[in-house]
Amino acid sequence: MPSSGSESKGPSRARLLSEGTPEWIEQWSPEVFRKVGYGMAAGVVATGALGGPLTGLVAAVPVAGYWWLGLRDLKQESSTLKRNFPVLANIRFLLESIRPEIRQYFIESDSESVPFSRAHRSVVYARAKGSSDTLPFGTRRDLYKEGYEWICHSMYPAKPSNVELRATVGGPLVTQKYSAALLNVSAMSYGALSDNAILALSSAAKAGSFYHNTGEGGISRFHLEGGGSLVWNVGTGYFGCRGEDGKFDPEKFRENSTRPNVKMIEIKLSQGAKPGHGGILPGAKVTPLIAEARGVKVGQDCNSPPLHSAFGGPRGLVDFVDQMRELSGGKPVGVKM
Numbered sequence: 001m002p003s004s005g006s007e008s009k010g011p012s013r014a015r016l017l018s019e020g021t022p023e024w025i026e027q028w029s030p031e032v033f034r035k036v037g038y039g040m041a042a043g044v045v046a047t048g049a050l051g052g053p054l055t056g057l058v059a060a061v062p063v064a065g066y067w068w069l070g071l072r073d074l075k076q077e078s079s080t081l082k083r084n085f086p087v088l089a090n091i092r093f094l095l096e097s098i099r100p101e102i103r104q105y106f107i108e109s110d111s112e113s114v115p116f117s118r119a120h121r122s123v124v125y126a127r128a129k130g131s132s133d134t135l136p137f138g139t140r141r142d143l144y145k146e147g148y149e150w151i152c153h154s155m156y157p158a159k160p161s162n163v164e165l166r167a168t169v170g171g172p173l174v175t176q177k178y179s180a181a182l183l184n185v186s187a188m189s190y191g192a193l194s195d196n197a198i199l200a201l202s203s204a205a206k207a208g209s210f211y212h213n214t215g216e217g218g219i220s221r222f223h224l225e226g227g228g229s230l231v232w233n234v235g236t237g238y239f240g241c242r243g244e245d246g247k248f249d250p251e252k253f254r255e256n257s258t259r260p261n262v263k264m265i266e267i268k269l270s271q272g273a274k275p276g277h278g279g280i281l282p283g284a285k286v287t288p289l290i291a292e293a294r295g296v297k298v299g300q301d302c303n304s305p306p307l308h309s310a311f312g313g314p315r316g317l318v319d320f321v322d323q324m325r326e327l328s329g330g331k332p333v334g335v336k337m
């Protein structure tokens with residue numbers, strides 16, 4: 001709590017600080033910094049007189065550092081905290097800079113952080129390294145906590161169903177219907193994900209008979225090498241089906257969409273993460289392999305505009321869906337909002 005002394009001086013510095021700050025911090029000011037500095041300098045002189053010049057010199061080093069740092073804080077104009085709390089504010093910034101590590105190593109509980117808790121991450125690390133992920137002797141979770149979810153054995157288990165859990169996609173106009181698994185890999189572009197990540201996801205999709213959505217960054221060689229079923233995500237940049245001018249190119253679309261791996265097409269309507277703004281992949285990130293997948297030039301900024309140029313409203317969108325279905329040889333075409 002602020003001391004009565006600081007309160008009596010009207011709007012006090014202490015009020016700027018959060019409640020519960022130790023009183024000595026609230027009392028700190030440029031004047032106190034100087035007074036402490038003079039006291040320390042006097043101490044150095046006394047140490048030199050009593051202990052000899054070498055002892056005095058050793059004592060002078062931290063005091064010189066104190067003055068150097070404090071005067072620098074007072075002179076600078078970018079940090080109000082440093083000007084009001086010379087030297088001391090640096091300790092605050094230092095502690096703040098190691099806050100994530102302190103939280104991670106000492107404070108964060110095993111089940112607390114989002115999106116993935118330490119416990120979840122540990123399981124992933126253990127499995128990735130091929131080491132055991134099994135913990136003996138029960139669980140560390142609070143099973144009695146409100147909201148804890150679990151699966152119970154049924155007293156009267158149902159017979160396992162022979163029905164395959166898949167959904168057939170495609171209406172009457174679709175000639176190449178696709179039987180999709182219920183759990184699949186959602187759209188993440190090559191470029192947002194690395195070569196190995198795409199290859200791993202595509203290989204997993206093949207092994208598990210589910211589909212892998214390409215993301216709007218086009219169909220890369222890693223999508224094809226993995227051999228999994230693909231949903232080709234087509235965004236406003238028309239990567240993999242664009243002409244020199246960045247507009248939709250029906251012939252290129254036909255070429256890619258008729259690949260046997262491509263099972264369905266998905267039109268991505270706008271930039272979910274940047275609504276109304278579009279996105280840009282800076283030229284420095286447009287490597288030869290990314291350029292190959294997207295059909296753009298190496299090293300040049302790659303723009304995903306905020307809106308589609310191939311259509312301009314609901315009617316146009318429906319016509320575009322029709323056009324894509326026909327060009328792809330009758331594959332299902334969907335829309336991602």
Ligand SMILES: Cc1cc2nc3c(=O)[nH]c(=O)nc-3n(C[C@H](O)[C@H](O)[C@H](O)COP(=O)(O)O)c2cc1C
Pocket residue numbers: 186187188189192193214215216217233268336
């Ligand atoms: C790294 C990354 C890249 C993504 N790229 C695309 C993309 O190219 N096209 C798209 O439609 N969605 C993209 N998304 C959005 C995801 O497909 C998905 O819709 C979104 O992450 C929400 O699902 P989630 O809650 O399971 O993450 C991307 C998401 C991530 C994390």
